[in-house]
Amino acid sequence: MANFILMPTLEELQQEITTLKERNRRVEADKAWETSFARKAAILILTYGVVLVFFLIAQLPLPYINALVPTLAFALSTATLPFLKRLWLSRRR
Numbered sequence: 001m002a003n004f005i006l007m008p009t010l011e012e013l014q015q016e017i018t019t020l021k022e023r024n025r026r027v028e029a030d031k032a033w034e035t036s037f038a039r040k041a042a043i044l045i046l047t048y049g050v051v052l053v054f055f056l057i058a059q060l061p062l063p064y065i066n067a068l069v070p071t072l073a074f075a076l077s078t079a080t081l082p083f084l085k086r087l088w089l090s091r092r093r
Contacts, residue, residue, distance in 0.1 A: 040078070047071045 008016075033039055048071040055063035 040075075043078075044071055044075055047074050 048067050051070050052063055052067040055067050060066060
């Protein structure tokens with residue numbers, strides 16, 4: 001018995017290309033969001049809000065100012081990640 005290899009039709013290839021292009025658009029949009037200023041600002045605002053609510057409930061002194069400390073620490077840690085990523089990648093190659 002002979003084994004037949006079926007070649008995809010032109011329509012199947014076109015559909016596959018369309019599917020890949022749609023996936024690439026989604027991946028590019030996700031990447032754009034991950035690196036966007038809007039995402040970083042939203043995370044900082046939400047971090048400040050959550051910490052502030054905790055500090056208010058815990059009745060800690062100067063909650064509005066003290067909530068800035070973990071928020072700024074988070075911002076600093078995320079700001080250093082691209083540098084650390086490049087360093088890690090350069091040593092890995």
